[in-house]
Amino acid sequence: MPLPEPLAPRRPERLWWPLAAAGGAGLAAVAVLAATGRAELMASLTALAFVALSAGLALFLTGRQGPALTGEPAQDAGPQAPFAEVVDGLPDPLLVVSAMEADDLTGRRYIFANRSARELLRVGPSQGLLISVIRDPQVLEAIDEALFGGIAAESVYEIAGVQARVLRAQARPLGAGPDGSRLALVAFRDETELRRVERTRVDFLANASHELRTPLASLSGFIETLRGHAREDEGARDRFLGIMQAQAERMSRLIDDLMSLSRIELNEHVAPDDDVDLSCAVRDAVDAAAPLARARGVRLDSTLPERGLACIAGDRDQIIQVVQNLVDNALKYSPDGGAVSIALTCGATAAQASAGERSDLTRLSLLSPDHAAEAYAVLRISDQGAGIAREHLPRLTERFYRVEGQKSGERAGTGLGLAIVKHIANRHRGGLLVESGEGRGTTFTVYLPLRARAQAAVAKAS
Amino acid sequence: MNEHIVKSFEDELNNLAAEVARMGGLTESQVADAVTGVVKRNQALAASVVARDDRLDEAERDIERKAIRLIALRQPVANDLRHTLAAMKVANNLERCGDLAKNIAKRTLVIIESDPLTPLTRSIERMGRLVVMRLTAVLDAYTRADVDRALAVWSQDDEVDEHYNSLFRELLTYMMGDPRTITACAHMLFVAKNLERIGDHATNIAEIVHYEATGDEMITGRPKTDGLKP
Numbered sequence: 001m002p003l004p005e006p007l008a009p010r011r012p013e014r015l016w017w018p019l020a021a022a023g024g025a026g027l028a029a030v031a032v033l034a035a036t037g038r039a040e041l042m043a044s045l046t047a048l049a050f051v052a053l054s055a056g057l058a059l060f061l062t063g064r065q066g067p068a069l070t071g072e073p074a075q076d077a078g079p080q081a082p083f084a085e086v087v088d089g090l091p092d093p094l095l096v097v098s099a100m101e102a103d104d105l106t107g108r109r110y111i112f113a114n115r116s117a118r119e120l121l122r123v124g125p126s127q128g129l130l131i132s133v134i135r136d137p138q139v140l141e142a143i144d145e146a147l148f149g150g151i152a153a154e155s156v157y158e159i160a161g162v163q164a165r166v167l168r169a170q171a172r173p174l175g176a177g178p179d180g181s182r183l184a185l186v187a188f189r190d191e192t193e194l195r196r197v198e199r200t201r202v203d204f205l206a207n208a209s210h211e212l213r214t215p216l217a218s219l220s221g222f223i224e225t226l227r228g229h230a231r232e233d234e235g236a237r238d239r240f241l242g243i244m245q246a247q248a249e250r251m252s253r254l255i256d257d258l259m260s261l262s263r264i265e266l267n268e269h270v271a272p273d274d275d276v277d278l279s280c281a282v283r284d285a286v287d288a289a290a291p292l293a294r295a296r297g298v299r300l301d302s303t304l305p306e307r308g309l310a311c312i313a314g315d316r317d318q319i320i321q322v323v324q325n326l327v328d329n330a331l332k333y334s335p336d337g338g339a340v341s342i343a344l345t346c347g348a349t350a351a352q353a354s355a356g357e358r359s360d361l362t363r364l365s366l367l368s369p370d371h372a373a374e375a376y377a378v379l380r381i382s383d384q385g386a387g388i389a390r391e392h393l394p395r396l397t398e399r400f401y402r403v404e405g406q407k408s409g410e411r412a413g414t415g416l417g418l419a420i421v422k423h424i425a426n427r428h429r430g431g432l433l434v435e436s437g438e439g440r441g442t443t444f445t446v447y448l449p450l451r452a453r454a455q456a457a458v459a460k461a462s
Numbered sequence: 463m464n465e466h467i468v469k470s471f472e473d474e475l476n477n478l479a480a481e482v483a484r485m486g487g488l489t490e491s492q493v494a495d496a497v498t499g500v501v502k503r504n505q506a507l508a509a510s511v512v513a514r515d516d517r518l519d520e521a522e523r524d525i526e527r528k529a530i531r532l533i534a535l536r537q538p539v540a541n542d543l544r545h546t547l548a549a550m551k552v553a554n555n556l557e558r559c560g561d562l563a564k565n566i567a568k569r570t571l572v573i574i575e576s577d578p579l580t581p582l583t584r585s586i587e588r589m590g591r592l593v594v595m596r597l598t599a600v601l602d603a604y605t606r607a608d609v610d611r612a613l614a615v616w617s618q619d620d621e622v623d624e625h626y627n628s629l630f631r632e633l634l635t636y637m638m639g640d641p642r643t644i645t646a647c648a649h650m651l652f653v654a655k656n657l658e659r660i661g662d663h664a665t666n667i668a669e670i671v672h673y674e675a676t677g678d679e680m681i682t683g684r685p686k687t688d689g690l691k692p
Contacts, residue, residue, distance in 0.1 A: 105480040398584065
């Protein structure tokens with residue numbers, strides 16, 4: 001027999017959702033303002049949004065009873081559902097931390113983490129031990145201040161990794177929880193892009209001014225000569241103009257490469273999401289390189305799987321750039337009558353992909369993904385050239401690094417090709433491997449994570 | 463779940479692991495700051511790394527005391543014994559990393575006095591970032607008991623070695639080219655060596671994580687490159 005419904009008490013949780021929603025909307029507006037660069041508006045709105053969001057969350061947490069926080073189904077799930085989604089779906093990572101006593105390290109737990117916080121900290125469940133997900137001493141200190149000092153505090157939070165991230169962590173006190181614990185809200189704002197823009201600008205200026213100086217000096221030297229004693233010498237004039245044109249072309253290639261490197265670096269932490277069929281992309285890039293290969297008397301052998309198997313989440317133009325750069329390099333260092341082989345396979349694990357396949361050569365991983373995906377598409381591009389000595393291998397992807405004494409032929413590169421390849425592979429959460437031996441050729445391997453449904457197709461085909 | 467009858471034993475074990483994680487965080491920031499200090503020639507940062515090293519020593523002593531106390535009073539076996547020993551050994555490795563970071567910072571204070579070696583700094587920065595990444599990855603593996611991630615760190619140690627060997631040659635070229643740079647270059651050489659050894663400690667921690675989780679030692683030889691030969 002059902003018990004009679006008790007009278008609904010006046011419960012504060014009816015209030016929490018408008019506040020949290022207002023806070024959430026405020027934060028979203030701040031994100032928009034950040035994009036448009038309205039700094040003065042942003043600051044005041046951020047403060048307001050935080051107050052609303054904190055107040056909302058505090059009411060939310062005190063209103064909900066204990067079991068709801070520990071993952072057991074809430075007794076009263078009625079009107080809360082949509083707003084839990086709002087908070088969960090906010091673009092900025094949010095964490096609610098609870099603690100009992102200041103000297104109890106294992107007492108500090110996160111009891112709520114929204115979706116982006118779970119992605120950022122790479123955790124599945126939305127609660128657990130705080131120290132197991134955040135170790136940064138300064139961030140922990142800021143959280144402690146909010147928990148036990150009762151004041152808002154903030155800190156820079158840097159996450160090391162191949163896709164390094166920089167965030168600002170802001171901790172605010174949320175008062176006491178239902179069980180007497182202390183609560184704090186930690187909100188993160190991603191500043192990776194801001195930092196990158198700053199750094200890219202500095203790098204660009206430094207590189208451009210340094211590397212453009214040489215061709216520029218030679219240009220002005222020739223101009224001086226042409227206006228001076230070579231004025232009447234027709235033969236010299238033609239020759240000089242030829243050199244000047246080559247230098248000007250080199251400068252423009254350099255600027256192109258620097259620009260594209262800057263662009264790639266800027267959104268390296270944002271993985272691309274378009275569907276790319278690697279087979280098609282690689283075929284297109286190889287076809288484009290065919291005339292150059294013919295001119296150099298080098299054969300291009302490509303082995304590609306059928307369409308639809310090597311599907312990745314990627315940026316097609318960037319993938320083509322990777323293949324072009326690697327094939328260009330291979331052609332450059334190939335002897336006349338040699339062959340460059342381009343082989344694409346699917347379904348390898350990260351360990352298999354980075355193991356290489358030529359045991360007689362020195363192998364070095366130039367980039368390995370932070371978190372291994374299940375299956376990769378593996379592209380190997382090999383030449384039969386002179387190979388690269390071991391001591392140069394770790395520095396290959398450095399900007400403007402040149403292997404001494406290596407002749408790259410008349411079509412000198414910019415020294416940025418492999419740096420571009422590495423950054424593109426990193427943006428795609430992939431890896432890069434080089435195998436080389438003096439006199440025994442070089443193989444570059446790029447491996448990129450396969451789409452889940454492509455994995456199924458590969459499994460079926462094999 | 464294998465919960466202990468005595469709840470406070472469980473708490474003590476968890477607390478020990480938490481202390482190690484916190485110490486790991488301190489070490490990470492010491493190493494990262496030491497690298498930033500030498501790359502950006504930041505005297506204040508280097509000095510603060512030197513000053514903060516005491517906190518790591520204290521943390522190690524504390525963890526060791528707690529571990530010994532736990533062994534003496536609770537006599538842990540199997541899993542629990544491995545957790546306790548692992549905490550002690552990881553703390554020990556972290557303390558060594560901290561010492562090496564402090565040494566880098568001390569050398570930074572000397573290096574700053576001579577002219578900057580711009581291209582070299584880039585190589586040091588690359589190697590430094592690589593080593594910090596290793597340390598972060600292996601501590602993630604420890605806090606999450608993730609053996610696969612530990613194995614990945616363990617098998618990639620040769621990358622750090624290759625960087626070290628390449629830097630070694632680069633430094634020699636510099637010193638031969640301009641003897642005035644010898645003082646700074648010699649200090650840089652030790653900075654590189656220290657970074658390489660921090661990488662080795664990360665590999666050690668990876669072995670400990672593997673042992674803690676499985677009870678097996680790693681016996682297969684790591685791919686070791688013989689870099690001292692030209």
